[in-house]
Amino acid sequence: MYEGDGVRSPYGGLLEWSRDMPAELRSLKQSEAEALFRRIGITFAVYGEGGSPDRLIPFDMFPRVFAADEWARLERGVKQRARALNAFLCDVYGRGEIVRAGRIPARLVYRNEAYETAVCGFVPPKGVYSHIVGVDLVRTAADEFFVLEDNCRTPSGVSYMLENREIMMRMFPALFQENRIAPVENYPSLLRRTLASVAPAKCEGEPRVVILTPGHFNSAYYEHSFLADMMGVELVEGADLFVEGDFCWMRTTEGPKRVDVIYRRIDDAFIDPLCFRQDSMLGVPGLMNVYRSGGVSICSAPGAGVADDKAIYTYVPEMIRFYLGEAPILKNVPTWQCAKDDDCRYVLENLAELVVKEVHGSGGYGMLIGPQADAATLALFAAKIREKPWNYIAQPTLALSTCPTFVESGVAPRHVDLRPYCLVGETIELVPGGLTRVALTEGSLVVNSSQGGGVKDTWVMAE
Amino acid sequence: MRLQISHETVYRFDPPMRGVVQSHRMTPSQFEGQQVIHWSIDVAGAERGASFRDGAGDWIKTVSLLGPVSEVRVMVQGVVETRDLSGVLRGHRETVPPxxxxRPTEATQPEVVVRALAEQALADAEEGALARAHALAGAVADAIDYRPGETAAGTTAAEALTLGRGVCQDHTHALLAVARVSDIPARYVTGYLESGADGGAHEASHAWAELFVDGIGWIGFDAANRCCPDERYVRLGSGHDAQGAAPIRGVADGLGVEAMTIDVSVTPETQSQSQSQSQTQQ
Structure with missing residues (x-):
């Protein structure tokens, strides 16, 4: 985070710290960090490049820092967004007031692939659909943040937030004595409390929470098992659960145990072959019937995905005004929908200045960054957009903020983004921190780990 | 009309399964066109589970059986008093927005043959949403001849239209597909049909379409019989297509081979004659 000629004040001491670090110590620490990540087994999967898909994510030791007052504003903005997204979900599976009022086109909501008619009219406990909202943010000026996208289903990456902190504390304990850094270690207990707070009314006693994973071949399996460990709950696969009577049960060596809350990390389509995809082997037959009759809670609620669609994203500021009667604190990036003729024309005429994304894409795949693309790539994308305009949206290329980052030659600015994880249950909580992703290549704007991005520890300074 | 219904579905597994879970959409809908006098769904040896009314207004019930399960016998019996509302689903409580x-499904993709039929039917249609719906239902009836045994459970709307032959499931999928490409909300409905002494016994367990007409609401169209549902019809539930609306959806845990037999009869309560149908699937 640079301001004028120097770094912003929260970084003051850190720049000296990095300058004073001898080169040998730095490379020693870097390999120590790598060894720690390897020992923990933290990897991520990259698809489409051949070879073994499991890789170590590059870790940059230079932390990203927020001052307390900067964070306070960000926190209000993220919580505001999480409240509005949940209000929207409650509404579109209920009376649909926002559609009736003409504030969002019915077509975008009800014809959306992520809209689940199976949950229409059913209100989940506490009216919460999205219990973990990951909001992807970039900073473009000292006081200006833009939201790139919302993740209302199963945002991943929170294990990196926790591991990055853990590793920094182990390697540089002195930094944590000299600086008053707000803790993030309580995230797992907050997550558990959030999940327990949405147990169904039929739950008796202490709610039993489990994490449902598609299995070890999933790219985020490490995170599923990590979170289960940290929360002290069972990690289960579909075959470990079954439906009998009005409830869902977990097979254990001591006999069946009733499950109250399922934090699922599998997609809607695979949750229950009796309700969704009949060929799914990952889910639990009959689970949706138990859910819809109030026998178990599923987090995030099936159908929550309709709120984080890239076409719906455009309307989030409208949701904030409509449901909360407030002015949006965080800005949306102006977005052109290629499905609209006028927008599509503009996008095709200005392709070289824009970022183009697939409506349902994620992970930085199938994306165009106009200013960095050659003529052939631009022509290819223009053809793709003409062929399936509804599949694309475009945004201006933002002047992303940079953060000091260790590079070969010392310390240099690299572009970063931020994903904080907002927990929504009986209360709304946001731990002071998040996942900072950094584009390690000079000038690059793509921070996705699948595209050569790295991660950093994220510090929020205590008041 | 007072209709007596008896519907038995038997699944046999060889070798036996470790367990079976089924979701039933087999309770008559609650609306002005029909009133349940009595109704029962029995599955011998099964544990009854979650039961609720979903957003589409259907009654859903779950049953589970712990293994070894070599047979599941689902017995439905009841009496329903029906009225002719010219197909209009009046007084039905539901929350799913039309x-x-x-949205198309795999079985109802808007392929070329679907678009062509819809355009052709609507070119000759009179003004108004209701007239357009009738025109589409008529066009589907003309395009597909009733012929059992030529299509399968997985046949799509486009395939049936290309073949020009099919059963009530194919007529219904085709009507859904042409309605949706014409921007008319449409859904698959399952139920029972009393088709009289001279009617086909095959029709007792039946399917038809409902199209949403602004100003009126959901209206049934039975393209296979070129009519709208009347007092001979009993409505059970709906879905986006045959799979979504299926009266029984089940999953068995194990490697056994499944065989299913169905026996249905729908008769006016006072009469003694009945139609029944039997079919075997391997």
Whole structure:
């Protein structure tokens, strides 16, 4: 985070710290960090490049820092967004007031692939659909943040937030004595409390929470098992659960145990072959019937995905005004929908200045960054957009903020983004921190780990 | 009309399964056109589970059986008093927005043959949403001849239209597909049909379409019989297509081979004659 000629004040001491670090110590620490990540087994999967898909994510030791007052504003903005997204979900599976009022086109909501008619009219406990909202943010000026996208289903990456902190504390304990850094270690207990707070009314006693994973071949399996460990709950696969009577049960060596809350990390389509995809082997037959009759809670609620669609994203500021009667604190990036003729024309005429994304894409795949693309790539994308305009949206290329980052030659600015994880249950909580992703290549704007991005520890300074 | 219904579905597994879970959409809908006098769904040896009314207004019940399971016998019996409402689903409580039924499914993709039929039917249609719906239902009836045994459970609307032959499931999928490409919300409905002494016994367990007409609401169209549902029809539930609306959806845990037999009879309560149908699937 640079301001004028120097770094912003929260970084003051850190720049000296990095300058004073001898080169040998730095490379020693870097390999120590790598060894720690390897020992923990933290990897991520990259698809489409051949070879073994499991890789170590590059870790940059230079932390990203927020001052307390900067964070306070960000926190209000993220919580505001999480409240509005949940209000929207409650509404579109209920009376649909926002559609009736003409504030969002019915077509975008009800014809959306992520809209689940199976949950229409059913209100989940506490009216919460999205219990973990990951909001992807970039900073473009000292006081200006833009939201790139919302993740209302199963945002991943929170294990990196926790591991990055853990590793920094182990390697540089002195930094944590000299600086008053707000803790993030309580995230797992907050997550558990959030999940327990949405147990169904039929739950008796202490709610039993489990994490449902598609299995070890999933790219985020490490995170599923990590979170289960940290929360002290069972990690289960579909075959470990079954439906009998009005409830869902977990097979254990001591006999069946009733499950109250399922934090699922599998997609809607695979949750229950009796309700969704009949060929799914990952889910639990009959689970949706138990859910819809109030026998178990599923987090995030099936159908929550309709709120984080890239076409719906455009309307989030409208949701904030409509449901909360407030002015949006965080800005949306102006977005052109290629499905609209006028927008599509503009996008095709200005392709070289824009970022183009697939409506349902994620992970930085199938994306165009106009200013960095050659003529052939631009022509290819223009053809793709003409062929399936509804599949694309475009945004201006933002002047992303940079953060000091260790590079070969010392310390240099690299572009970063931020994903904080907002927990929504009986209360709304946001731990002071998040996942900072950094584009390690000079000038690059793509921070996705699948595209050569790295991660950093994220510090929020205590008041 | 007072209709007596008896519907038995038997699944046999060889070798036996470790367990079976089924979701039933087999309770008559609650609306002005029909009133349940009595109704029962029995599955010998099964544990009854979650039961609720979903957003589409259907009654859903779950049953589970712990293994070894070599047979599941689902016995439905009841009496329903029906009225002719010219197909209109009046007084039915539901919360799913009609626009949600504009989305195509795998069985109802808007392929060329679908678009062509819809355009042709609407070119000759009179003004008004109701006339357009009737025109589409008529066009589907003309395009597909009733012929059992030529299509399968997985046949799509486009395949049936290309073949020009099929059963009530194919007529219904085709009507859903042409309605949705014409921006008319449409859904698959399952139920029973009393088709009289001279009617086909095959029709007792039946399917038809409902199209949403602005200003009126959901209206049934039975393209296979070129009519709208009347007092001979009993409505059970709906979905986006045959799979979504299926009266029984089940999953068995194990490697056994499944065989299913169905026996249905729908008779006016006072009469003694009945139609029944039997079919075997391997």
């Amino acid at each position: 626009d949600a039924y504009l």
